[in-house]
Amino acid sequence: MKILVPVKRVVDYNVKVRVKSDGTGVDIANVKMSMNPFDEIAIEEAVRLKEAGIATEVVAVSCGVAACQETLRAAMAIGADRGILVETDAELQPLAVAKLLKALCDKEAPQLVICGKQAIDDDSNQTGQMLAALMNWPQATFASKLVVADGAATVTREIDGGLETLEIKLPAVVSTDLRLNEPRYATLPNIMKAKKKPLDTVKPAELGVDVAPRLATLKVVEPAKRSAGVRVADVAQLVDKLKNEAKVI
């Protein structure tokens, strides 16, 4: 069984981003970039399925600028067998990425696509669901447990009130929640080995996909700042403030 794992290069989750003063976006020049944390979990899960003898090949895919190669190499250092870069400088929105991934799924014919539930930059939480829709495959989003056997996947999903378990027929799309697993650290020998793994580059036009954005960003602003309030000396003062000043209890 082949597994396809889409990975995204995003601003590192520890970075406090700055909004550009002209309101056109967030300043990502000279900011540390890394693999989206949810995608790391997706790669780890795919590699575990390979180590368990269920998957035969894990293919990592990234869409975006040339520097996404680094993200693919990071995925290969965790254990992906090869990488595909869909290279473009254009702004990619989830629908465009889903269409690019559909074109690759048509070509590669994976049985399972494991993706992160959301990217921590656009916070969309859409791509996996859109890909499943375009392929007419079932979906299991926000997975915290995944068992693959006999042409089906049993997936425990994190939902608002607790957990639910779905059985879906393969091929399917599964999106990862944080609690699915703990991704391993790539060791130096594996990072070196990853440099020799195959990495193909294609362009959106070769896949026949129009990636033009559907949403125009008119402006990006900083949210209203919350200023630090006061330090209270003790519990009595805190209760007094909550009762008489804030009037919330």
Add this chain to the structure above:
Amino acid sequence: MTILVIAEHDNTAFKAATLNTIAAAQKIGGEIHVLVAGANCAGVAQQLATVQGVAKVRLADAAHYASHTAENLTALILANAAGYSHVLAPATTFGKNLLPRVAALLDVAQISEIIGVESQDTFVRPIYAGNALATVRSADPVKVITVRTTAFDPAGTGGAAPVEDLAPAADTAQSRLQSRELTKSERPELGAATIIVSGGRGLGNGDNYRKLLEPLADKLGAALGASRAAVDAGFVPNDYQVGQTGKVVAPQLYIAVGISGAIQHLAGMKDSKVIVAINKDPDAPIFQIADYGLVGDLFETVPELVSALS
């Protein structure tokens, strides 16, 4: 212009988030229809028919909608999408699971977690864990939108809309619900609570979490929340998690106990009206946004707070 709101419900009652979504639809303007799909859920349709601003409730009642799988609901919505300019659902795990699937098959972009409506095609949504707000305009013929429920006051009652039966779509049989394990609690629902008491790694273990925070929550009639650290350490189940990857809340009062205040946690609670932080580290980032900060050992201050409230 007609707006379709997808109701979230458990086949017996609608979820409060549905009311916030109807409120967002009212801001967009136009006629509002509500779709109720489920099994034996005619009661839910009757309840929603009394919500103010709803012009029509459309009810699809069939066994294969009982578990609200995205595959079956999407087929139903697509079969009935003609004539709608907007399709809305709450940005809960229900809406986030469903709407991108609908949008992709309509070949339109989906707009996630809007917090503001500027016009019929322009919306405001947070990005980068709430550290920036983007105003986006959609050029698509149908706007498919999930609504951050804490950003809109719930719609009131007093309406009397007709309920119309819809023919169910065929069962896609692509996915099947095996089981559902819901966390049982007497406390208010986290997303709708007016007061939230939330605990982090500083509590040390699950026993301390319950021993210290439950009495405080009981005194205040509050819901209980947690940081990711507390959830990952197994103190509480993960549906307690407040943050970028958990629930986004905006109560009147948020009490953060033993939570340092990482970016990802702040993303889920910084729109609370009043924030109280109790932490022994005076440099914890949570104090930068807290209205009232108390530096001290939570094992002493929390019980003190409970007795002070008696």
